[in-house]
Amino acid sequence: xxxxxxxxxxxxxxWYNDLVTxxxxxxxxxxxxxxxxxxxxxxxxxxxxxxxxxxxxxTGHENAYFPLFIPKSFFSKEASHVDGFAKECAVVTHYRLKxxxxxxxxxxxxxxxxxxxxxxxxTSETIIWSTYKNWVQSYRDLPILVNQWANVVRxxxxxxxxxxxxxxLWQEGHTAHETxxxxxxxxxxxxxxxxxxxxxYMAVPVIKGAKSEHERFAGALxxxxxxxxxxxxxxxxxxxxxxxxxxxxxxxxxxxxxxxxKLEYVWATSWGVSTRLIGALIMAHSDNNGxxxxxxLAPIQVVIVPIYKSLxxxxxxxxxxxxxxxxxxxxGIRVKYDDRDSQRPGWKFAEYEMKGVPVRLAxxxxxxxxxxxxxxxxxxxxxKVEQLDGLAAKVADLLEEIQHHVFTKALKYxxxxxxxxxxxDEFKEQLKNNPGxxxxxWDGTSETEAAxxxxxxxxxxxxxFDSPEEQGVCIYSGKPSSKRVLFALSY
Amino acid sequence: xxxxxxxxxxxxxxWYNDLVTxxxxxxxxxxxxxxxxxxxxxxxxxxxxxxxxxxxxxTGHENAYFPLFIPKSFFSKEASHVDGFAKECAVVTHYRLKxxxxxxxxxxxxxxxxxxxxxxxxTSETIIWSTYKNWVQSYRDLPILVNQWANVVRxxxxxxxxxxxxxxLWQEGHTAHETxxxxxxxxxxxxxxxxxxxxxYMAVPVIKGAKSEHERFAGALxxxxxxxxxxxxxxxxxxxxxxxxxxxxxxxxxxxxxxxxKLEYVWATSWGVSTRLIGALIMAHSDNNGxxxxxxLAPIQVVIVPIYKSLxxxxxxxxxxxxxxxxxxxxGIRVKYDDRDSQRPGWKFAEYEMKGVPVRLAxxxxxxxxxxxxxxxxxxxxxKVEQLDGLAAKVADLLEEIQHHVFTKALKYxxxxxxxxxxxDEFKEQLKNNPGxxxxxWDGTSETEAAxxxxxxxxxxxxxFDSPEEQGVCIYSGKPSSKRVLFALSY
Numbered sequence: 001x002x003x004x005x006x007x008x009x010x011x012x013x014x015w016y017n018d019l020v021t022x023x024x025x026x027x028x029x030x031x032x033x034x035x036x037x038x039x040x041x042x043x044x045x046x047x048x049x050x051x052x053x054x055x056x057x058x059t060g061h062e063n064a065y066f067p068l069f070i071p072k073s074f075f076s077k078e079a080s081h082v083d084g085f086a087k088e089c090a091v092v093t094h095y096r097l098k099x100x101x102x103x104x105x106x107x108x109x110x111x112x113x114x115x116x117x118x119x120x121x122x123t124s125e126t127i128i129w130s131t132y133k134n135w136v137q138s139y140r141d142l143p144i145l146v147n148q149w150a151n152v153v154r155x156x157x158x159x160x161x162x163x164x165x166x167x168x169l170w171q172e173g174h175t176a177h178e179t180x181x182x183x184x185x186x187x188x189x190x191x192x193x194x195x196x197x198x199x200x201y202m203a204v205p206v207i208k209g210a211k212s213e214h215e216r217f218a219g220a221l222x223x224x225x226x227x228x229x230x231x232x233x234x235x236x237x238x239x240x241x242x243x244x245x246x247x248x249x250x251x252x253x254x255x256x257x258x259x260x261x262k263l264e265y266v267w268a269t270s271w272g273v274s275t276r277l278i279g280a281l282i283m284a285h286s287d288n289n290g291x292x293x294x295x296x297l298a299p300i301q302v303v304i305v306p307i308y309k310s311l312x313x314x315x316x317x318x319x320x321x322x323x324x325x326x327x328x329x330x331x332g333i334r335v336k337y338d339d340r341d342s343q344r345p346g347w348k349f350a351e352y353e354m355k356g357v358p359v360r361l362a363x364x365x366x367x368x369x370x371x372x373x374x375x376x377x378x379x380x381x382x383x384k385v386e387q388l389d390g391l392a393a394k395v396a397d398l399l400e401e402i403q404h405h406v407f408t409k410a411l412k413y414x415x416x417x418x419x420x421x422x423x424x425d426e427f428k429e430q431l432k433n434n435p436g437x438x439x440x441x442w443d444g445t446s447e448t449e450a451a452x453x454x455x456x457x458x459x460x461x462x463x464x465f466d467s468p469e470e471q472g473v474c475i476y477s478g479k480p481s482s483k484r485v486l487f488a489l490s491y
Numbered sequence: 492x493x494x495x496x497x498x499x500x501x502x503x504x505x506w507y508n509d510l511v512t513x514x515x516x517x518x519x520x521x522x523x524x525x526x527x528x529x530x531x532x533x534x535x536x537x538x539x540x541x542x543x544x545x546x547x548x549x550t551g552h553e554n555a556y557f558p559l560f561i562p563k564s565f566f567s568k569e570a571s572h573v574d575g576f577a578k579e580c581a582v583v584t585h586y587r588l589k590x591x592x593x594x595x596x597x598x599x600x601x602x603x604x605x606x607x608x609x610x611x612x613x614t615s616e617t618i619i620w621s622t623y624k625n626w627v628q629s630y631r632d633l634p635i636l637v638n639q640w641a642n643v644v645r646x647x648x649x650x651x652x653x654x655x656x657x658x659x660l661w662q663e664g665h666t667a668h669e670t671x672x673x674x675x676x677x678x679x680x681x682x683x684x685x686x687x688x689x690x691x692y693m694a695v696p697v698i699k700g701a702k703s704e705h706e707r708f709a710g711a712l713x714x715x716x717x718x719x720x721x722x723x724x725x726x727x728x729x730x731x732x733x734x735x736x737x738x739x740x741x742x743x744x745x746x747x748x749x750x751x752x753k754l755e756y757v758w759a760t761s762w763g764v765s766t767r768l769i770g771a772l773i774m775a776h777s778d779n780n781g782x783x784x785x786x787x788l789a790p791i792q793v794v795i796v797p798i799y800k801s802l803x804x805x806x807x808x809x810x811x812x813x814x815x816x817x818x819x820x821x822x823g824i825r826v827k828y829d830d831r832d833s834q835r836p837g838w839k840f841a842e843y844e845m846k847g848v849p850v851r852l853a854x855x856x857x858x859x860x861x862x863x864x865x866x867x868x869x870x871x872x873x874x875k876v877e878q879l880d881g882l883a884a885k886v887a888d889l890l891e892e893i894q895h896h897v898f899t900k901a902l903k904y905x906x907x908x909x910x911x912x913x914x915x916d917e918f919k920e921q922l923k924n925n926p927g928x929x930x931x932x933w934d935g936t937s938e939t940e941a942a943x944x945x946x947x948x949x950x951x952x953x954x955x956f957d958s959p960e961e962q963g964v965c966i967y968s969g970k971p972s973s974k975r976v977l978f979a980l981s982y
Binding site: 027029030031034035036037038039041042043045046062063064065066067068069070071072074075076082086087088089090091092093094095096097098099105106108117118119120127130131134140146150151153155167169342 | 518520521522525526527528529530532533534536537553554555556557558559560561562563565566567573577578579580581582583584585586587588589590596597599608609610611618621622625631637641642644646658660833
């Protein structure tokens with residue numbers, strides 16, 4: 001029998017966990033809070049990396065690699081930065097193990113204590129800006145447009161696969177600029193790159209905006225984020241881009257001689273997305289039968305399952321299928337022919353449904369006679385019979401259509417779950433009965449923001465860039481406000 | 492003035508360090524033993540990764556990702572494994588920092604001590620085999636053919652950029668098999684993949700063979716390696732593939748029900764190459780003017796430098812160059828047009844020579860009149876003038892020729908520095924006056940191996956696969972030997 005999922009309606013959180021493990025994306029490891037990303041999950045990450053990496057390169061960035069470890073003293077140089085990360089740091093204190101003299105087995109050698117403890121990077125601003133100090137003398141050395149693909153560690157207490165893990169994989173861009181304007185433009189450019197990627201590859205619509213002061217990255221003057229809505233009505237922050245001002249340049253004394261011959265501090269940005277995006281991908285589209293993957297990121301875009309009784313039939317089918325596979329590959333389509341004799345077609349159908357393969361083709365002896373094939377799409381679960389002649393081109397079109405449809409469906413969901421709210425009662429009511437994005441007026445103070453969070457758990461996800469000027473009053477304090485901001489419960 | 496290198500003849504070691512920093516490949520970081528891989532160095536690593544990754548996939552492997560941290564108890568489960576790595580482990584003991592109550596700044600929170608220490612992975616056999624236990628029940632679950640791209644940490648006392656660093660980047664394949672024969676075949680397949688990559692992409696000839704018992708990986712029953720010869724006559728181990736027998740399956744109790752219905756332990760291999768390969772690439776080919784990169788791994792294969800007096804001339808040249816760039820790109824060639832007005836042509840020539848760009852094209856007003864261009868190759872430093880018409884195809888051919896020539900030159904060097912030696916005096920004499928590979932008879936004992944190392948620092952690099960059966964006597968002990976083995980000084 002096929003693997004079964006807890007339904008979304010029954011228990012959304014359990015549905016998610018079931019889905020991650022049963023579709024073979026990842027599993028919890030023996031190390032607290034760390035996951036094992038299994039080959040199928042990692043293949044999705046590779047597709048994401050390839051697309052993002054190309055986008056970074058197309059916008060002038062290069063990759064580099066900086067140390068995993070950060071000396072504790074570096075980490076402390078930017079005050080709000082260390083405050084933001086100190087509570088969740090993995091700390092290396094020793095560099096050797098030894099056999100215990102009293103027979104207790106392998107122990108940490110007390111004589112191999114580091115003079116200065118090393119922090120496993122939770123993010124790399126400090127180690128990178130200590131390096132940039134050597135790279136920058138003059139305005140001619142700027143901008144520096146560097147990205148790093150790496151693992152980072154944040155000792156989170158409550159973890160969930162992909163969404164929040166102690167170790168995760170990500171990319172972090174770290175750029176250095178002559179002027180404030182240039183750094184701000186970079187910050188905006190990169191949040192746009194992320195939005196482009198998430199909408200056009202992941203098929204997840206996002207809202208771009210600025211974080212409130214309270215929600216900013218530790219050490220940033222501005223944090224821009226993209227916010228996506230999951231199927232339980234909660235928001236997921238899917239990417240952030242930070243304008244760091246001159247904070248890190250000042251902390252690490254990175255100055256340059258300007259075009260005017262003056263010594264000035266360098267302006268900085270940083271920006272990142274992580275394996276958390278896989279969590280967003282899963283939660284935005286999947287259903288009670290399993291994953292639904294947008295074709296552009298699906299490791300397998302098309303699976304072909306033969307239906308046969310005898311091995312002679314299988315041989316005849318395979319001849320035809322191999323031609324088709326060649327045609328599909330020629331169009332750049334990632335196709336798998338599953339001719340394993342150890343599993344029945346029904347089991348395979350359920351398996352690839354669970355794994356979210358966008359298109360499934362099934363072909364039997366009757367099809368061979370008629371020159372036909374059955375084609376099923378994962379997103380709508382629709383099936384129809386098509387002529388084999390000219391099928392490859394049709395499949396290519398169908399993949400485009402599915403990519404588009406998955407996005408449209410998610411956009412429709414978001415639209416149905418985005419509400420303008422003008423009173424505090426309505427706000428609470430909405431969060432309780434129809435959670436989603438809420439556009440409401442806010443007085444701009446951290447006190448009000450904290451009070452709203454305290455009473456409802458809802459946070460300001462962002463101040464949307466496209467939020468129009470509109471006079472109103474704060475839903476909580478009644479004070480004047482000129483713009484609606486985006487509230488939601490969130491991951 | 493162009494940057495200058497210490498010459499190889501003057502001080503080989505200093506030449507190497509100069510080269511790494513002056514060609515912008517890498518630099519030492521503020522963290523002891525860790526390097527910063529700069530964009531130009533990382534671009535070479537990306538090319539290596541892309542080629543290797545494709546080769547792994549073509550041989551049926553998939554990528555996955557396992558935790559950075561290994562619980563100390565896991566690490567100790569395979570006895571010889573922990574012996575091999577215990578002396579150089581980074582150990583995480585705490586998970587939080589805090590502000591010191593006595594005003595000493597940020598300190599490690601003594602209350603946030605881990606119950607069990609975590610080791611930053613020096614290699615992942617233990618964490619991976621503890622995971623495979625859940626993946627394997629029956630022979631149907633085998634083989635597992637998984638690779639991981641990751642960072643690892645080995646707390647080396649003496650470090651050198653790329654060659655030996657505390658943290659380095661690598662890939663580690665970990666496979667699980669039904670039978671000993673299958674695991675041995677995998678071990679051999681992967682050392683062949685590495686040899687293919689190093690010879691055909693890096694243009695470095697290698698000798699394949701088995702390690703002596705003493706030089707095996709901690710926990711392996713067989714270690715195969717590829718050994719390359721550097722220009723100072725020292726060997727560099729460039730890749731290893733290990734047959735692990737059932738050692739890790741036994742340590743982590745990974746059993747499967749066989750085709751015969753019996754419960755058996757799984758057979759294992761692991762294999763890896765690292766950023767050390769970049770060290771090999773540098774040392775095998777470069778000269779006193781800088782890097783010499785084989786075209787297949789060169790981030791920039793062709794650079795075009797305009798020679799002009801006025802900006803009008805530059806404009807005219809640029810029109811022509813842009814056509815050429817388009818033609819070269821169409822052939823898949825990585826080309827850079829360096830039209831920066833801030834540097835003179837002579838400076839640019841020296842810069843791209845330092846960076847090892849295989850082909851340099853220079854074009855001035857006279858060339859425009861004559862329809863010509865100057866073409867210089869980095870490997871031989873030869874220059875000639877060519878017709879612009881049909882140049883792109885000629886450049887493509889030249890890149891192939893350079894790739895071939897760089898390999899041939901390295902092979903010739905190795906042949907000239909490989910000697911058969913039959914007496915102990917000859918052996919010592921050779922190591923002193925003409926270091927290189929030495930093929931000599933050895934009695935097969937660890938005692939003799941240790942004595943030779945003690946007296947000369949030379950080690951057995953490998954027992955070459957293609958070493959013919961040949962009766963002889965051990966150069967050290969005079970005992971009988973049936974085969975020559977490969978000795979050298981090494982990195």
